[in-house]
Amino acid sequence: MTSPIAEDGVKPDLEDAIRRAVACGEFVRAASLWEAYGLRCREEMRAGSNPRATLERAHQLMSWCRLIALAARAQAQAQLDRLAQRSRIASAYGLSSSPPPGSIRAARY
Secondary structure: OOOOOOOOOOOOHHHHHHHHHHHOOOHHHHHHHHHHHHHHHHHHHHOOOOHHHHHHHHHHHHHHHHHHHHHHHHHHHHHHHHHHHHHHHHHHOOOOOOOOOOOOOOOOO
């Protein structure tokens, strides 16, 4: 079974895969999917599809990815700030600066 085709001829499967990868914080995977997406867009424009519609869809996807990446970066920075604060407080009292088990969640940013 083939994937559905949008109005401008772009198959949304790569777009969905990019969105899933970015939403899960798998930015390396998203980068490789973006390369495939770029190649697909180039091929479609060379084949004569509507370049304006293709570029508009790509722009919307890039804007969404940018917002999600900025949010992930802000969360990672907040976590680093909390760890730095704990470390300063712990060192002021001569305590271990390692966080309690389970307080840091594994995340890929």
